[in-house]
Amino acid sequence: xxxxxxxxxxxxxxxxxxxxxxxxxxxxxxxxxxxxxxxxxxxxxxxxxxxxxxxxxxxxxxxxxxxxxxxxxxxxxxxxxxxxxxxxxxxxxxxxxxxxxxxxxxxxxxxxxxxxxxxxxxxxxxxxxxxxxxxxxxxxxxxxxxxxxxxxxxxxxxxxxxxxxxxxxxxxxxxxxxxxxxxxxxxxxxxxxxxxxxxxxxxxxxxxxxxxxxxxxxxxxxxxxxxxxxxxxxxxxxxxxxxxxxxxxxxxxxxxxxxxxxxxxxxxxxxxx
Amino acid sequence: xxxxxxxxxxxxxxxxxxxxxxxxxxxxxxxxxxxxxxxxxxxxxxxxxxxxxxxxxxxxxxxxxxxxxxxxxxxxxxxxxxxxxxxxxxxxxxxxxxxxxxxxxxxxxxxxxxxxxxxxxxxxxxxxxxxxxxxxxxxxxxxxxxxxxxxxxxxxxxxxxxxxx
Numbered sequence: 001x002x003x004x005x006x007x008x009x010x011x012x013x014x015x016x017x018x019x020x021x022x023x024x025x026x027x028x029x030x031x032x033x034x035x036x037x038x039x040x041x042x043x044x045x046x047x048x049x050x051x052x053x054x055x056x057x058x059x060x061x062x063x064x065x066x067x068x069x070x071x072x073x074x075x076x077x078x079x080x081x082x083x084x085x086x087x088x089x090x091x092x093x094x095x096x097x098x099x100x101x102x103x104x105x106x107x108x109x110x111x112x113x114x115x116x117x118x119x120x121x122x123x124x125x126x127x128x129x130x131x132x133x134x135x136x137x138x139x140x141x142x143x144x145x146x147x148x149x150x151x152x153x154x155x156x157x158x159x160x161x162x163x164x165x166x167x168x169x170x171x172x173x174x175x176x177x178x179x180x181x182x183x184x185x186x187x188x189x190x191x192x193x194x195x196x197x198x199x200x201x202x203x204x205x206x207x208x209x210x211x212x213x214x215x216x217x218x219x220x221x222x223x224x225x226x227x228x229x230x231x232x233x234x235x236x237x238x239x240x241x242x243x244x245x246x247x248x249x250x251x252x253x254x255x256x257x258x259x260x261x262x263x264x265x266x267x268x269x270x271x272x273x
Numbered sequence: 274x275x276x277x278x279x280x281x282x283x284x285x286x287x288x289x290x291x292x293x294x295x296x297x298x299x300x301x302x303x304x305x306x307x308x309x310x311x312x313x314x315x316x317x318x319x320x321x322x323x324x325x326x327x328x329x330x331x332x333x334x335x336x337x338x339x340x341x342x343x344x345x346x347x348x349x350x351x352x353x354x355x356x357x358x359x360x361x362x363x364x365x366x367x368x369x370x371x372x373x374x375x376x377x378x379x380x381x382x383x384x385x386x387x388x389x390x391x392x393x394x395x396x397x398x399x400x401x402x403x404x405x406x407x408x409x410x411x412x413x414x415x416x417x418x419x420x421x422x423x424x425x426x427x428x429x430x431x432x433x434x435x436x437x438x
Binding site: 048054057058061160 | 411
């Protein structure tokens with residue numbers, strides 16, 4: 001896909017990790033969701049969760065293509081040096097970077113668990129992503145703004161779908177209610193990281209390229225509270241917050257995800273189909 | 274290819290169809306945003322994806338390329354832009370009629386439901402077969418990224434609805 005951004009880009013030092021962070025969030029969540037393919041609770045929902053994966057992969061492709069373009073057009077050290085890649089492409093960025101180079105939030109790499117946990121993870125993330133893209137549309141970086149503008153419409157559907165499921169399961173049977181409480185307990189410690197600016201986000205704030213994610217938290221909580229109220233669920237208070245993903249320090253899950261996702265390119269370098 | 278008009282290019286592009294909804298041409302869908310011919314005769318076509326992850330876009334890009342080559346064009350460029358983002362409002366009236374005749378309910382006017390707040394308002398979707406509005410949503414997501422699943426309570430047929438965007 002071609003883009004119409006102008007080069008050279010002055011902020012490549014921070015713009016590369018920022019764009020990769022946005023890309024990694026969507027790719028890793030897409031990869032996790034896609035494991036539901038042919039395992040969804042009913043056909044329609046199997047299709048729904050894999051459709052969401054497809055949307056997220058589409059977003060990831062746009063971000064990776066842009067990141068590759070910046071890397072190839074700048075003198076910044078390539079995140080691919082260790083992999084021996086000379087020219088960055090969307091594929092090399094997805095398939096040839098290591099665990100520590102991924103900058104996704106810890107939330108998106110958490111295990112699928114049961115349907116309730118997958119739903120909750122999607123809701124927590126879509127709620128965040130909606131607010132993030134709404135702001136990113138106004139980014140001074142035209143390409144990031146364009147990707148956000150395009151993807152926001154899709155995220156609206158993800159948010160609606162996951163909200164409805166949180167309500168259905170929370171306010172469903174005793175069993176589904178308990179499972180949602182369990183999911184909340186397992187995932188809530190990864191929520192705060194969404195709203196902590198990483199160094200690359202802070203650095204790009206001055207030029208109005210990045211979004212100040214700390215400013216999204218109140219609106220996010222408002223929405224989460226409204227949905228949880230309807231779902232007869234409680235927002236946990238004073239939960240320990242685990243962070244680090246945005247700097248490349250991940251939970252054990254990411255290693256397994258990458259091992260599966262990158263296997264073909266690692267075992268048969270440059271293979272195509 | 275000197276002296277070819279924009280209208281002639283458009284009539285050539287009219288023959289390129291969406292691989293997943295073959296009754297619609299890329300012009301019906303509103304994917305083609307611009308056709309330019311510069312003074313040296315070089316042709317530039319600007320397209321925009323319907324959905325970010327739409328797998329049909331790669332095929333459509335290739336189809337445009339093939340179609341232009343078949344029609345004798347050699348010097349051309351196909352450019353993809355993301356902004357302004359595609360909306361179902363760009364689908365032609367003709368396209369909406371073709372969709373309905375094909376059995377897919379065409380998208381409603383976008384402003385009705387495309388914000389999270391308005392989203393909770395139930396949208397009235399007309400059955401493409403019997404025209405009844407007595408229909409129900411089965412699933413927000415359908416066989417492709419651009420469609421949701423509905424059922425008509427009147428004629429009892431299931432049908433797909435092209436989501437508003």
